[in-house]
Amino acid sequence: EKGGYEHFMLKEIFEQPRSIRDCMRGRMYPELGKVQLGGIKEFANKLKNIDRIIIVACGTSWHAGLVGEYLIEDYARIPVEVEYASEFRYRNPIITEKDVVIAISQSGETADTMAAIEMAKDKGATIFGICNVAGASIPRISDAGVYTHAGPEIGVASTKAFTAQVTVLTLIAFYMAQQRGTLGTAELTELLTALDEIPDKVSLALESNELIKYIATEIKDATNCLFLGRGCGFPVALEGALKLKEISYIHAEGYPAAEMKHGPIALIDEQMPVIFIATKNSSYEKVISNIQEVKARKGIVIAIVTKGDRKVKDMVDYVIEIPDANETFLPLLATIPLQLLSYHIAVMRGCNVDQPRNLAKSVTVE
Numbered sequence: 001e002k003g004g005y006e007h008f009m010l011k012e013i014f015e016q017p018r019s020i021r022d023c024m025r026g027r028m029y030p031e032l033g034k035v036q037l038g039g040i041k042e043f044a045n046k047l048k049n050i051d052r053i054i055i056v057a058c059g060t061s062w063h064a065g066l067v068g069e070y071l072i073e074d075y076a077r078i079p080v081e082v083e084y085a086s087e088f089r090y091r092n093p094i095i096t097e098k099d100v101v102i103a104i105s106q107s108g109e110t111a112d113t114m115a116a117i118e119m120a121k122d123k124g125a126t127i128f129g130i131c132n133v134a135g136a137s138i139p140r141i142s143d144a145g146v147y148t149h150a151g152p153e154i155g156v157a158s159t160k161a162f163t164a165q166v167t168v169l170t171l172i173a174f175y176m177a178q179q180r181g182t183l184g185t186a187e188l189t190e191l192l193t194a195l196d197e198i199p200d201k202v203s204l205a206l207e208s209n210e211l212i213k214y215i216a217t218e219i220k221d222a223t224n225c226l227f228l229g230r231g232c233g234f235p236v237a238l239e240g241a242l243k244l245k246e247i248s249y250i251h252a253e254g255y256p257a258a259e260m261k262h263g264p265i266a267l268i269d270e271q272m273p274v275i276f277i278a279t280k281n282s283s284y285e286k287v288i289s290n291i292q293e294v295k296a297r298k299g300i301v302i303a304i305v306t307k308g309d310r311k312v313k314d315m316v317d318y319v320i321e322i323p324d325a326n327e328t329f330l331p332l333l334a335t336i337p338l339q340l341l342s343y344h345i346a347v348m349r350g351c352n353v354d355q356p357r358n359l360a361k362s363v364t365v366e
């Protein structure tokens, strides 16, 4: 059942070109510049008038929610708040009938996310579920929703479910923009054509596996690791750090790169690996100055860069290339090498990658 792979996690990482494709199937028409989401169709009109979206989730799904925030605000121009379900449910938040709450959960059974939904429902909000497991509790208690169709995810560390969640959120952002007229057909055609190329680019990103395995040998004995990114690279950094800590038990933190100088920079010495998302996008030059700050303190820098980049390569210890793509789709590509890096480090440290200690695949207690 592991399809020849040593662990489910590795199999699931390598399944991503297909799982992302499955998630897009029947939902987008690049030539027509159109997104179609049957699951939330009956709320198409409501979406034209909403003032706010609240995203609730836990763990990796919460990271996908942060990507969703950036994309929905950018393209559909609707204010979005992203909340940890566990905090949201207990803090008497302001919710009205005009709000749409998007609950994201791979398993569809997470106790805190369910409780957050129930509370928002009681206050009259409309609930959209983004789930992977068909027929799970969250899809059943939601008003509408979109399945991620990533297929069963067995490894406790979420990989293909995360990229599928991000794909769905990208489509939701485009769908909302289409309904509200903030994106025109021509722009949608361009974006959807680029999105359609992402599964093949994920395959190319996976080709760095051997290089990543080598880099893993170099940093596997670290006790701390920092992951830094800006813009959509920030949620990717958070996700990279969570993946590393949960399966390799190395302490890791994800930060917005610019926040480093407000504290974490104190941790940097020659023992400290710092992983940067340094692809060519709107924050490229700013990230480069952050890399210089780390190198000046002798940190070990591993950078995820756009294929062909020379500037960053000359400054850092290791680079991992990903294909060039529209910045909007960066999380779908930049996450791939971070999943592989965590995987190889965990295997080298003798950890049980598919079932890390103290963790369960679905957290059904609060």
Ligand code: M6R
Binding pocket: 058, 059, 060, 061, 104, 105, 106, 107, 108, 109, 110, 113, 156, 157, 158, 159, 242, 243, 246, 359, 361, 362, 363
């Ligand atoms: O099933 P859910 O998406 O609701 O699960 C949420 C978290 O428990 C989950 O993402 C957890 O953080 C993963 N182990 C991360 O890899």
